[in-house]
Structure formats: C-alpha cells, structure tokens
Amino acid sequence: MTYPGPPRPVRISATPLAELADQLGVTAPDSSAGVTGITHDSRAVRPGDLYAALPGARVHGADFATQAAGLGAAAVLTDPAGAERVAAAGLPALVVDDPRARMGELAATIYGHPGRDLLQIGITGTSGKTTTAYLVEGGLRTEKSTGLIGTVEMRIGDERIKSERTTPEATDLQALFSVMRERGTEAVAMEVSSHALVLGRVDACVFDVAVFTNLSPEHMEFHSGMEDYFQAKAQLFTPARSRLGVVNVDDEYGRRLAKEATVPVVTYSAEGHPDADWRADEVEVGPLDSTFTVLGPKGERIAAKSPLAGPFNVANTLAAIVSLAAAGLDPQTAADGVAAVPGVPGRLERVDEGQPFFAVVDYAHKTDAVESVLRALRKVTEGKLHAVLGCGGDRDTTKREPMGAAVARFADTAVLTSDNPRSEDPLAILAVMLQGAASVPAHERGEVQVFEDRAAAIAAAVARAEPGDTVVVAGKGHEQGQDIAGVVRPFDDREVLREAIQRSKA
Numbered sequence: 001m002t003y004p005g006p007p008r009p010v011r012i013s014a015t016p017l018a019e020l021a022d023q024l025g026v027t028a029p030d031s032s033a034g035v036t037g038i039t040h041d042s043r044a045v046r047p048g049d050l051y052a053a054l055p056g057a058r059v060h061g062a063d064f065a066t067q068a069a070g071l072g073a074a075a076v077l078t079d080p081a082g083a084e085r086v087a088a089a090g091l092p093a094l095v096v097d098d099p100r101a102r103m104g105e106l107a108a109t110i111y112g113h114p115g116r117d118l119l120q121i122g123i124t125g126t127s128g129k130t131t132t133a134y135l136v137e138g139g140l141r142t143e144k145s146t147g148l149i150g151t152v153e154m155r156i157g158d159e160r161i162k163s164e165r166t167t168p169e170a171t172d173l174q175a176l177f178s179v180m181r182e183r184g185t186e187a188v189a190m191e192v193s194s195h196a197l198v199l200g201r202v203d204a205c206v207f208d209v210a211v212f213t214n215l216s217p218e219h220m221e222f223h224s225g226m227e228d229y230f231q232a233k234a235q236l237f238t239p240a241r242s243r244l245g246v247v248n249v250d251d252e253y254g255r256r257l258a259k260e261a262t263v264p265v266v267t268y269s270a271e272g273h274p275d276a277d278w279r280a281d282e283v284e285v286g287p288l289d290s291t292f293t294v295l296g297p298k299g300e301r302i303a304a305k306s307p308l309a310g311p312f313n314v315a316n317t318l319a320a321i322v323s324l325a326a327a328g329l330d331p332q333t334a335a336d337g338v339a340a341v342p343g344v345p346g347r348l349e350r351v352d353e354g355q356p357f358f359a360v361v362d363y364a365h366k367t368d369a370v371e372s373v374l375r376a377l378r379k380v381t382e383g384k385l386h387a388v389l390g391c392g393g394d395r396d397t398t399k400r401e402p403m404g405a406a407v408a409r410f411a412d413t414a415v416l417t418s419d420n421p422r423s424e425d426p427l428a429i430l431a432v433m434l435q436g437a438a439s440v441p442a443h444e445r446g447e448v449q450v451f452e453d454r455a456a457a458i459a460a461a462v463a464r465a466e467p468g469d470t471v472v473v474a475g476k477g478h479e480q481g482q483d484i485a486g487v488v489r490p491f492d493d494r495e496v497l498r499e500a501i502q503r504s505k506a
C-alpha cells in the first residue's frame with residue numbers, strides 16, 4: 001500500500017490515547033486506543049493515526065473525519081467547533097481550543113522525540129535560506145550522514161523527496177525526523193520560514209544552531225508590517241526554539257536581533273563589520289565563485305570558497321561556515337565541504353551550451369533579491385546585462401512596482417514578462433511593473449521590453465546577448481511549472497533558456 005504525503009517511520013510503538021490526553025491536560029476519551037502516527041491531511045491517514053482536524057478558512061477538517069475513520073484513524077484531535085462534527089464518525093476525540101498549537105508536541109511524543117537525536121541547524125531570513133541550507137548540508141556531509149529540508153526538496157542522504165512547502169507541517173516534520181533517525185541520519189540542515197514559525201510548523205523543534213541571514217520587506221500579505229515580520233523571525237532565537245544563534249550583523253535587523261535574542265549569539269559579517277565575531281576578509285568575487293579568508297574570534301584563519309557567484313553568496317557561505325563551527329565541526333573541514341557543493345538548483349544556476357555569453361537562472365522574486373542579483377552579475381559582466389523578470393499573481397501586490405523599477409534600473413535590457421499569473425490578468429500585473437519601470441528617470445534605466453509570454457521573453461533576452469554579456473532569467477528558479485489561470489503547464493526556466501540558446505546558435 002502506498003500513501004500520499006511525506007514518508008513515515010516503519011517502526012513506531014503505540015502511544016496510549018490516555019497519555020496524549022494527559023499531555024494536553026484534557027479528559028481522556030473512554031478508549032483503550034493506541035496511536036502510531038499523526039496527520040492533519042484526511043487523505044494521508046494511516047491505520048492507527050491521530051487525525052488532526054483543524055479549522056480552516058473555508059472548511060473544517062472535522063468534515064473529513066468520516067474519511068479519516070474509513071482509512072483507519074484511531075482518534076481525532078480537534079477544537080470545540082470540530083467536536084460536534086466528528087461525533088458522527090464514531091472516533092474518540094481529544095478536544096482543545098487551538099489544536100494547531102498542540103499538534104507539534106503531540107507529533108514529537110508519538111514519534112518518540114526524533115529531533116533530540118539529530119544535530120539540527122535551522123536557517124531563517126528573507127533571502128538566502130535555501131542557498132545557505134544547501135551549503136550547510138555540504139559542510140555537514142564531511143563528518144556526518146545528513147538530511148536537508150527546504151523549498152526545493154527534502155533529502156535523506158541522497159534520496160530526494162519532493163517538497164510541497166519550504167517547511168513541512170509539524171506532523172509531517174516530526175515523521176520525517178523519525179524516518180531520518182531510522183535511516184541513521186545524524187544532522188539536518190533546514191529552512192525555517194516565518195510562516196513556519198507563526199503557524200507552529202517547527203513547534204517541538206529545538207535547533208542546536210539557528211541562523212539569521214537578513215530581513216527586508218516581503219510577505220507583507222501575511223504580516224501586518226516589518227515589526228510583526230521581525231518578531232516572527234526573532235521567535236526562533238529564544239530558548240524554546242534554539243540553543244545558539246548565528247546572526248548577520250551587516251543587516252540592520254540582524255544587529256537588532258544580536259542585542260534582543262534570548263539565546264547566546266555568535267555574529268558574522270561579510271562586509272568587514274568590526275564588531276562581528278567572524279568576518280570575511282580578502283574577498284575575491286569571481287564570475288562563477290568567490291574566494292575569501294574567514295577570520296574567527298580565536299584567531300582562526302580559514303581558507304574559504306563560495307561555490308556560487310555574487311557577493312551575497314559570500315555572505316551565505318560565511319553563514320554556513322560559522323554555523324558549522326558553532327555546531328562543533330572543524331571550521332576548515334567544514335569550509336572545504338561547503339566549497340565542494342556542486343550548486344544549488346535555480347540559485348544562480350548556470351546554463352552552459354558553449355555560448356559566448358554567461359546565462360543563469362535565479363530564484364530572485366523579491367525586490368531586494370532582484371537588486372542584489374543584478375548588482376552581483378553587473379560586477380562580473382564585461383558587456384551588457386539582459387534580465388527577464390515577472391511578478392506572481394495572487395501574492396504581495398506591493399512589490400510589483402519596485403521590482404519593475406529595480407530591473408529597469410539595474411539591467412541594460414529589462415524584459416518584463418509573466419511569472420505565475422495564477423488567477424490574475426497577466427497584462428494587469430505587467431502594467432504595474434511597467435509603471436515601476438517608468439518611475440526610473442529615462443537616462444538611468446535600461447531598455448524596457450514587455451512580452452506576456454515567458455518563453456518569448458527569454459528568447460528576446462537571448463537574441464540581444466553579445467559575447468561577454470550576461471542573460472539572467474529571474475523569479476522562478478527551480479520551479480517546474482507555470483500557473484496561468486489556475487492551470488499549471490510544465491515550464492522550467494533552465495530548459496527554456498537552454499533551448500533558446502541552442503536555437504540562437506542554429
């Protein structure tokens with residue numbers, strides 16, 4: 001039998017329902033049932049599971065309790081509103097006011113606290129989480145068997161598991177930790193989004209090391225403002241969630257976090273901040289990678305290489321090395337492991353068909369990231385810089401104008417196009433991006449083109465490229481599809497760019 005959803009451990013001893021009731025401080029249902037798993041997804045229920053029936057925006061999970069019972073659920077966890085609705089399913093129920101807030105701790109109990117046996121490094125920040133997680137995992141590999149959890153994929157050793165979101169729900173996360181433990185994984189590098197922190201996905205996790213990369217406006221559709229966003233990230237740097245913080249003091253919010261965190265903090269700076277514990281020195285930024293020396297608080301001098309282009313990847317690489325050192329690895333060995341990482345999918349990923357110009361795909365889809373990736377590529381481009389960029393529909397609308405402005409300002413050719421329009425009119429999104437581009441004075445902006453069709457936009461950028469130029473296709477990175485009007489068609493920027501380059505040579 002195969003089940004939907006992330007993997008589950010093979011061997012789990014049952015936890016009596018009464019023990020879970022006791023943990024929650026609620027009356028135990030009249031049942032001798034034992035629980036061997038937990039899920040919030042009624043379709044993924046396996047025999048013996050506790051089905052977490054959560055209130056949702058449109059429906060209540062309790063409405064699927066009969067389906068869960070049919071799949072063998074042993075019991076239900078729900079709120080008072082759900083309790084009435086689950087009665088018909090005939091399952092014993094644990095009823096609490098906020099089941100989502102208790103799901104993580106129950107999952108940890110049911111799976112036997114698997115996180116305690118893993119070295120866990122968690123990475124948060126607006127940009128650089130995925131990249132830094134891959135780099136950390138590369139360093140961990142030098143001494144341990146590893147796992148990786150993030151936007152692009154989850155990995156246990158070399159086995160890849162498709163990732164649906166940056167940080168899985170607490171139920172799936174604890175199951176995954178348990179599978180990792182079963183397979184001998186010793187250490188895990190994990191992205192921790194601010195959604196994950198606010199929605200309790202990392203409840204019951206205590207990270208050995210928590211890393212803060214940076215903070216800039218993003219997800220403002222989810223947070224009420226920068227203060228709210230900062231506070232969400234800052235939660236990770238409290239004793240309930242981590243033991244030690246590694247914080248970037250080149251960032252304004254990082255400097256604040258270094259002061260306000262309630263766990264011990266080690267600081268780093270890639271830009272020579274004199275107060276930082278760890279600094280990057282003698283930085284040589286190249287077109288494909290960068291080299292630098294890491295100076296540590298005890299006089300350490302470590303030869304480091306960022307396997308990815310761009311100054312911000314010096315910062316990401318430094319973050320990785322410092323967090324590995326903080327986790328007790330030998331810093332030089334760790335740095336060598338980081339340098340050996342072959343690349344990160346969709347993050348400044350190179351497309352090389354032997355063409356005389358540099359072509360990359362990058363996941364920059366926030367104003368700040370667009371600006372930093374274009375600045376970084378400008379530094380290593382002899383000729384002109386041609387950039388393709390769109391903005392997603394049904395997401396933060398406030399970033400469309402500034403993203404349009406940023407690409408017009410920092411590229412020689414700004415090809416505006418569709419990202420994932422989702423339910424929105426692609427032309428309406430483009431009109432706002434174009435307004436942003438038009439707000440840049442004419443003598444300060446590059447040539448601006450608009451193609452609604454993304455493949456046509458990529459071909460247009462390639463058509464303009466001369467030897468020594470750079471083409472960057474930004475916004476979708478590793479994504480495999482494009483969502484137009486709710487229909488996801490296969491679309492991979494790397495493949496489309498590769499084909500455009502081949503056609504231009506023919």
Ligand SMILES: Nc1ncnc2c1ncn2[C@@H]1O[C@H](COP(=O)(O)OP(=O)(O)O)[C@@H](O)[C@H]1O
Nearest residue numbers: 126127128129130131312362363364369372373
């Ligand atoms: N440290 C950084 N500072 C600014 N921009 C960055 C940094 N690291 C990466 N970026 C940009 O952000 C994009 C997304 O990077 P990624 O590592 O996927 O971050 P996240 O997982 O936090 O979204 C990259 O493709 C790059 O353009």
Ligand SMILES: [Mg+2]
Nearest residue numbers: 129130151166
């Ligand atoms: Mg990510």
